[in-house]
Amino acid sequence: MRCCGLDVGSRTIKLVTSEGGVxxxxxxxxxxxxxxxxRDLLASRTFDRIMVTGYGRYLVTSALGGRTVSEIKAHAVxxxxxxxxxxxxxxxxxxxxxVVLLSDEGQVTRFEMNDRCAAGTGRFLEVMANTLEVDxxxxxxxxxSASSSVQINSLCTVFAESEVVSxxxxxxxxxxxxxxxxxxxxxxxxxxxxxxxxxxxVILTGGCALNGCLVKMIRERLGTDTxxxxxxxxxxxxGAALLAGKESPAGICKPPxxxxx
Amino acid sequence: xxxxxxxxxxxxxxxxxxxxxxxxxxxxxxxEIYLSQKDRPKGMGFFDFVVxxxxxxxxxxxxxxxxxxxxxxxxxxxxxxxEIVWAAGAIPVGLCAGAQFSVPIAEEVLPRNTCxxxxxxxxxxxxxxxxxxxxxxxxxGETTCDGKKKMFEILGKYQPVYVMExxxxxTKLSRELWHGEVLAFKEVIEKLTGNAITAxxxxxxxxxxxxxxxxxxRLSNLRKNxxxxxxxxxxxxxxxxSFYDDAARCTQTVNALCDELDARVSAGQDVAPLDAPRIxxxxxxMAIPNWKLHHLLETAGAVVVCEESCIGTRFFSDLxxxxxxxxxxxxxxxxxxxMQIHCACFTPNDERLDDIVRLVREYQVDGVVHYNLQFCHTxxxxxxxxxxxxxEANIPLLRIESDYxxxxxxxxRSRIDAFLxxxxx
Numbered sequence: 001m002r003c004c005g006l007d008v009g010s011r012t013i014k015l016v017t018s019e020g021g022v023x024x025x026x027x028x029x030x031x032x033x034x035x036x037x038x039r040d041l042l043a044s045r046t047f048d049r050i051m052v053t054g055y056g057r058y059l060v061t062s063a064l065g066g067r068t069v070s071e072i073k074a075h076a077v078x079x080x081x082x083x084x085x086x087x088x089x090x091x092x093x094x095x096x097x098x099v100v101l102l103s104d105e106g107q108v109t110r111f112e113m114n115d116r117c118a119a120g121t122g123r124f125l126e127v128m129a130n131t132l133e134v135d136x137x138x139x140x141x142x143x144x145s146a147s148s149s150v151q152i153n154s155l156c157t158v159f160a161e162s163e164v165v166s167x168x169x170x171x172x173x174x175x176x177x178x179x180x181x182x183x184x185x186x187x188x189x190x191x192x193x194x195x196x197x198x199x200x201x202v203i204l205t206g207g208c209a210l211n212g213c214l215v216k217m218i219r220e221r222l223g224t225d226t227x228x229x230x231x232x233x234x235x236x237x238x239g240a241a242l243l244a245g246k247e248s249p250a251g252i253c254k255p256p257x258x259x260x261x
Numbered sequence: 262x263x264x265x266x267x268x269x270x271x272x273x274x275x276x277x278x279x280x281x282x283x284x285x286x287x288x289x290x291x292x293e294i295y296l297s298q299k300d301r302p303k304g305m306g307f308f309d310f311v312v313x314x315x316x317x318x319x320x321x322x323x324x325x326x327x328x329x330x331x332x333x334x335x336x337x338x339x340x341x342x343x344e345i346v347w348a349a350g351a352i353p354v355g356l357c358a359g360a361q362f363s364v365p366i367a368e369e370v371l372p373r374n375t376c377x378x379x380x381x382x383x384x385x386x387x388x389x390x391x392x393x394x395x396x397x398x399x400x401x402g403e404t405t406c407d408g409k410k411k412m413f414e415i416l417g418k419y420q421p422v423y424v425m426e427x428x429x430x431x432t433k434l435s436r437e438l439w440h441g442e443v444l445a446f447k448e449v450i451e452k453l454t455g456n457a458i459t460a461x462x463x464x465x466x467x468x469x470x471x472x473x474x475x476x477x478x479r480l481s482n483l484r485k486n487x488x489x490x491x492x493x494x495x496x497x498x499x500x501x502x503s504f505y506d507d508a509a510r511c512t513q514t515v516n517a518l519c520d521e522l523d524a525r526v527s528a529g530q531d532v533a534p535l536d537a538p539r540i541x542x543x544x545x546x547m548a549i550p551n552w553k554l555h556h557l558l559e560t561a562g563a564v565v566v567c568e569e570s571c572i573g574t575r576f577f578s579d580l581x582x583x584x585x586x587x588x589x590x591x592x593x594x595x596x597x598x599x600m601q602i603h604c605a606c607f608t609p610n611d612e613r614l615d616d617i618v619r620l621v622r623e624y625q626v627d628g629v630v631h632y633n634l635q636f637c638h639t640x641x642x643x644x645x646x647x648x649x650x651x652x653e654a655n656i657p658l659l660r661i662e663s664d665y666x667x668x669x670x671x672x673x674r675s676r677i678d679a680f681l682x683x684x685x686x
Contacts, residue, residue, distance in 0.1 A: 055675070058674075068678070069678075069682070070675055070678035070679035070682055071679075072675065072676075072678075072679035072682075073679060073682050096672060096675075107683075107686055108679065108682065108683050108686075109683065110683075111676075111679055113672065113675065113676055
């Protein structure tokens with residue numbers, strides 16, 4: 001049976017097709033019309049079942065059909081599939097970040113999400129990289145190269161940007177400022193993880209897990225076995241695809257691909 | 262009727278243009294949250310009618326009362342002893358403070374990082390968009406939070422305000438202070454109305470308010486049934502309306518609704534599938550028209566069966582004993598009854614933790630959603646203790662912090678979905 005997992009995030013849409021293992025994965029920008037993007041993505045694919053997760057899950061299923069699962073469960077299932085010893089998932093996405101605690105059997109027992117602002121999310125890093133005129137893909141490397149350190153106190157994206165502008169005006173090195181920004185976000189994320197009560201092994205998922213500096217800083221702050229999932233952006237879509245395969249057939253709506261005329 | 266209402270609103274000094282926008286926004290929201298529900302009890306028709314004419318018929322009654330020389334006393338909090346108001350021939354009316362619409366108006370004056378309830382209530386006065394505020398002769402505030410306390414000082418520049426001091430501890434000294442506050446309040450109301458509060462009148466008022474409490478208790482008890490005979494949204498609305506409707510009529514309509522629900526329970530009729538997670542909502546108040554959390558929970562497949570809240574059990578749980586005969590003893594009994602409210606303004610307030618755990622058992626609750634308004638520091642901090650108490654009792658908990666705006670609905674929905682997945686597994 002061929003299953004699709006579709007993760008409609010705030011910044012990117014991820015699609016995973018699985019049949020036992022991962023057959024295919026795609027990442028596209030969400031853009032201004034996520035529904036159209038999803039239609040396009042699905043139009044060229046054949047599959048038996050689909051499960052949709054992410055911020056735009058209801059938008060998509062209400063138009064195209066299919067079932068939904070929360071990002072929290074989807075990331076938990078995906079991370080657990082990739083790392084059977086995973087007990088904690090930290091997903092840092094474009095719009096929010098979450099810490100999910102799993103039982104030994106892999107069930108979600110507790111979770112926490114950051115509150116309605118960009119602090120502690122990929123968006124925060126994007127805005128800051130932009131202010132420092134650094135490509136987001138090079139941002140972690142730049143931060144790791146810092147030879148001195150300063151503190152960024154604001155976690156509000158807007159206020160932190162003002163702090164960055166002041167630091168630039170004071171002549172601080174870009175790498176130093178980048179390090180401080182990564183430190184601020186890592187402190188916030190690990191604080192959230194401590195509140196939930198993390199257990200090893202901690203798996204980082206979401207686009208920010210591609211940032212080696214952030215992974216390192218979170219690992220240092222948690223003081224526990226922490227690694228980034230391979231291909232961290234597609235973990236939620238993978239989890240959704242796996243869950244689609246587990247669903248009882250009676251509970252499955254028509255695959256959205258079939259409803260696209 | 263509409264032309265009639267407009268005339269009345271104009272006489273009350275309402276900003277008609279702004280008021281139109283407010284009322285026009287309410288209709289579609291009510292349609293989506295309430296009227297779209299299936300299998301609602303017929304008894305909800307009365308409440309639909311009341312909300313449909315939310316600034317009309319009841320305001321007209323209050324104005325008539327004023328024309329006849331009576332007074333209208335507006336309140337925001339379940340601590341204000343309404344028996345005293347009724348006993349003096351005045352009418353108490355709970356003001357709504359649950360609309361986003363008036364928040365930006367208030368932010369022209371109040372700090373933005375103030376809780377939505379405070380901003381909403383203040384904005385209604387500042388923007389002249391609430392005919393209940395305009396009709397009232399006195400607004401009675403209290404000291405249940407620092408934000409409100411200071412807001413009342415500012416509100417006092419626009420309309421007569423009297424503030425009761427609610428103590429913050431449950432010691433003997435604090436109880437004495439509160440008793441003194443109740444006595445002082447009686448004098449304030451007597452002076453406002455020109456009517457002396459006699460033992461007979463107070464006894465009648467105690468009976469009147471107890472009657473409504475008993476009706477609301479009966480309604481609440483019906484929600485213990487599985488399957489549950491009414492939605493949490495509808496129950497929330499009934500309690501919200503009971504804050505400003507006539508007490509005797511409210512007792513009657515709620516009891517009539519309960520008769521219908523009794524029949525539903527006998528017939529095993531449900532409003533949600535038997536396996537729908539049963540949720541207790543606990544925390545900050547939800548003033549009308551704040552239906553956001555209940556709506557999100559129930560459209561995600563859960564059913565809300567109880568509110569440990571000022572628009573729930575804290576409002577109607579305890580009765581004032583009816584056997585006291587003199588005014589002095591009656592006032593003492595009233596003071597003691599109100600000190601039973603386990604508001605987060607008290608320290609310590611462990612009775613509230615016990616209440617939550619007890620209600621979870623009584624209402625067969627699968628999970629608790631702790632709701633706190635953003636910047637509501639008492640409930641936000643007390644939530645830490647709630648979390649520990651529920652963890653100890655092995656009861657799932659989801660903490661939600663929000664305000665009246667709709668922008669965070671997507672994020673809240675993610676949390677709620679994940680929480681229900683945990684409960685359902």
